[in-house]
Amino acid sequence: MARTIYLTKFGSEKLERLLDGFKSHLEATDRKSSIRVYLGDARRFCEWIARKYGSFNAQGVSPLDIIEYRAYLQERGGRKGSGAAPATVNKVLVSLKVFFDWLKKQGEIRDNPAEDIKQVALAAPPSPKWLNRSEQAALIHAVREGGNSRDEAIIGLMLHAGLRVSEVCGLKREDIKISDRSGFVAITGKGNKYREVPLNKTIRKTLARWLEENPRGPLFPNRQGKAITTRSVHKLVAEYAYRAKLKNVTPHTLRHTFCKNLIDMKVPIDQVAMLAGHSSLDITKRYTVPSREDLQEAVDRTAWE
DSSP states (O other), rough: HHHHHHHHTTTTTTHHHHHHHHHHHHHSTTGGGHHHEEEEEEEHHHHHHHHHHHSSSSSGGGEEEHHHHHHHHHHHHSGGOOOOOHHHHHHHHHHHHHHHHHHHHTSSSSSSSSTTOOOOOOOOOOOOOOOOOOHHHHHHHHHHHHHEEEEEEEHHHHHOOOHHHHHHTTGGGGEEEEOOSSSSEEEEEEOOOEEEEEEHHHHHHHHHHHHOOOOOOOOOOOSSBBBBOHHHHHHHHHHHHHHTTSSSHHHHHHHHHHHHHHHHTTHHHHHHHHHHHHHHHHHHHHGGGGOOOHHHHHHHHTOOO
């Protein structure tokens, strides 16, 4: 009731009709799941305009109003008067673009003032977590200390070949081809994409030892003799990480480490993407973002002592 009185005070009965029409439009389109978001963003903007100018007139809204509202959201448009997150501001801009596009089609305005407004730049995503050489050594030490060849082969395939945990669990014996001088593992990964990942000498020796110990049945059996599950692999990685006194280590951490090791060895990024089975180079580029340790090492090299 208070909101209705507030809008009437500014002569916005027409605004209520417009918002009702916008709601009906959303209900009739494929945006049904976003009705509440679009409608809420549009209403809050209109109320902001009404406070600023004394009433809301869609035809009077200019791109500068949208820019000022964007700045308002960034400064104090979030919860408790703090600035809204960039992603939140950008979602509001999308809502306003949809709202004014609808108004234009209804003949209420000549052009869409939100059409060409730039979104707020998002911060670069944090680089994936990986293990440095010391941490890798600690993890492998914990695995080898346990004397479990199966676990060493599983962890080795993620750390030395970059396999996803699901890919490891889905491997069959015939997918692995190894000899004294070469070897590869055949993978059908995400999107049913096939790739062959060469195996280095370290993982070839580990796999050969495991295959000799376990010549029949599933490649990586659990205690019941069935193929190991991804849940079990997550559990065993966490257990060895705990023994190695490492925090927040998952199977994906090992895959990230594989990619980071290749980048550090100056392997071309397109080759890293192919080995990891990435769908685009943008994914692989995350590993070129320096970590805090990388930056520390860089400045340490400038020290005089």
